[in-house]
Amino acid sequence: xxxxxxxxxxxxxxxxxxxxxxxxxxxxxxxxxxxxxxxxxxxxxxxxxxxxxxxxxxxxxxxxxxxxxxxxxxxxxxxxxxxxxxxxxxxxxxxxxxxxxxxxxxxxxxxxxxxxxxxxxxxxxxxxxxxxxxxxxxxxxxxxxxxxxxxxxxxxxxxxxxxxxx
Numbered sequence: 001x002x003x004x005x006x007x008x009x010x011x012x013x014x015x016x017x018x019x020x021x022x023x024x025x026x027x028x029x030x031x032x033x034x035x036x037x038x039x040x041x042x043x044x045x046x047x048x049x050x051x052x053x054x055x056x057x058x059x060x061x062x063x064x065x066x067x068x069x070x071x072x073x074x075x076x077x078x079x080x081x082x083x084x085x086x087x088x089x090x091x092x093x094x095x096x097x098x099x100x101x102x103x104x105x106x107x108x109x110x111x112x113x114x115x116x117x118x119x120x121x122x123x124x125x126x127x128x129x130x131x132x133x134x135x136x137x138x139x140x141x142x143x144x145x146x147x148x149x150x151x152x153x154x155x156x157x158x159x160x161x162x163x164x165x166x
Contacts, residue, residue: 003027016074018082020067021060021098029056047112047164054102054160058153061098064091065133065149069142095133099126099149102156115163122159125152 003023007015014023030052037048067074067083068091075084083091102119103126109116125148132145 016079016081018080018085021063021082021094024063025056025060028059029053047109050105050108051160051164054105055153055157057098057101058149058156061095062146062149062153064095064098065142065146068092068095068133069139069146072139092133096130099129099152109160109163113160113163113166115166116160118159118163119156122152122156125155 007013007020007023014020030049033052033055034044034048037051038044064083067081068088071081071083071088071091074081082094086094103123106116106119109119129145129148129152132148133142136142136145
């Protein structure tokens with residue numbers, strides 16, 4: 001709750017200092033996933049760490065594509081988001097790294113959980129997202145990528161959760 005407040009609140013909101021994606025990665029990825037696992041099993045383990053990295057990457061990708069869409073307006077308003085600081089090309093590169101990092105983890109999940117292979121099905125969303133973000137020239141063209149990135153994150157999490165539970 002405190003992290004959410006200081007994202008846009010207070011005298012120096014970190015969301016406007018280029019730290020939003022880092023905070024989202026930590027709190028919506030590592031803390032949420034590893035914290036939940038620790039509460040349930042009283043241990044920090046490799047699947048919860050890797051799951052936290054995957055969840056944090058997707059959550060940060062959602063924020064990044066939103067900030068890419070708003071980059072010019074944010075710049076004029078004095079908001080120094082990471083997308084503003086990195087510029088158009090740099091922010092898109094970071095977006096692609098965040099979007100594709102969970103897939104780099106799938107082979108490891110596959111060694112630990114047989115059904116993790118189902119996570120590859122979410123490529124049906126991720127490939128079009130990548131094409132949209134790579135070719136978009138106007139901010140409104142990124143709205144679909146924002147929606148699909150959220151959907152890909154949800155689908156990946158559900159399929160990976162199913163693999164963990166099986």
